[in-house]
Amino acid sequence: MKQRLCRFWAALTAVLLLAGCGGSASSQEPADSVSSVPPASSVPAQPEAETQAEGSDIQVDVDLTTLSSTMVFAEVSNLLYDPIPYLGKTVRMQGEFSVDHAYTMDGELDLSKNYFYCIIEDALACCAQGLEFSLADAPAYPEGYPEEGSQITVVGTVEFFEENGFRHLRLGNAYFSEEK
Template sequence: MEILTKGSILVLCMVLLMGCGTDAEDNGDAKTQNIEHQIQGPTLENTQKEEQETEENQKTQENQPEDSSVDYDLTQMGSDMVYATVYQMMMTPEQYEGKTFRIQGSFHAEYYEPTQKYYEYCIIKDAMACCAQGLEFVWGDGTHTYPDEYPAENEEIMVEGTFETYTEEGDTHLYCRLSDAELIF
């Protein structure tokens, strides 16, 4: 029985070694090229490719406006990061109080019966477009009238404003919004 077990283990090891030998032969050229690249340094082809990628990155950055007046430009973030940032703003609003934001999403307005007012929102969807966060905003000094001066429902908009928290009279809930906002549609 002991000989049978040792023989089985020996056969198993031989099969595994043959499998490794096959992989090494199939990938041998790629491994050798990688080792040679590490020893000899970059090839002319790789250097040209890296230079081209660097130039493309610089052109992309040049085409994007640099705006130091905005603390958080969510329009330059990926959709997952935007969603996470807006979620964080709702969870810890005191960290963002007084900061300026630029956001992009779809327009939505909602009438709230207890206050008898319309509230305007920029709705931001995540990467899967299954979940959404809405951020209220006040356009300019708040004198714009809905629906006459506002975009159509679900129209794409960009909003830039200062993050603030507030409470409604007779309500203990803390609300967040972008105040003195510029609205682009």
Template sequence: MRKIIVTLSCILLVGCGGTGAVDVAKPVSESSIDSGSVKSDSTETKNEDSKADGKVDYDLSSMGPDLVYATIYQMMIDPKSYVGKSFKVTGNYYSSYSKENDQYYHFCMVKDAAACCAQGLELLWADESMNRHENCPDEEALVTVEGVFETYEEGQNTYGRLKDVRLVNE
């Protein structure tokens, strides 16, 4: 009986695999990518031009919640890959005041599809009065924002945030 179970287990494990070779080096054509979701520019000049005509490098507002959560998580893990890229994000607005630094911190929080996990992006508003917490959205309000990702150091820590952020009316 034991030989039969082991044999069937091996057949199930091996039988599920395909026989065809997988071409992992095959490039993805631009037409196969949703042009509204991801756009990669190689120079800062192109990046500035894309911001001027209203396009963004990463439109997270059009992605599903799990993909948005994963993308923001990846931005925190590997921030250097995203510095200078423009983002459009929809999430809930929150702010927090730091007595130690005497400043407000602003965030756009996104949740995964199960709403059990949340990831936030710090925001640095283009409108300086909003950085002082004037004319900001209501706490927990659903907002769509656009900005450019940057890193900065505070103390011994490096943080990522969107700078030159503006509210987008949809």
């Protein structure tokens, strides 16, 4: 009885798998029909803005301020996961200003070294990620910076830098933009 039941389930599974693989010609889309999905080669890999940065002669290559919150989060994720295509490109982004301080080897807070971030939240505000930036004129903190937690628009060039033997990603030669 047990053997018969196993054979029945095996046969039924095989029939269902084979039935799912086939299809009648009538259920397939005609070859001359127009697809509503553009070919992958025609979809841009990243938002190319080619806009002029406010108050400067710097060309903005990737303007994240024009995208929806979902797309901005996705594009920043892409930038952090695969930064090579973005290297040397000028990016404009909006987010929350955040500061992190360095620590000494003894674990003590070192207020002489600060790291500045533009934090981007996803559409539901449940997840966040940030991109470090370094201002071109390097003003003293906190005088030359906005209040922590405030909304900022920052423009800078994607670059790698090395610190303590580790390579990091940031927006270098950055500045705050008044454009929101």
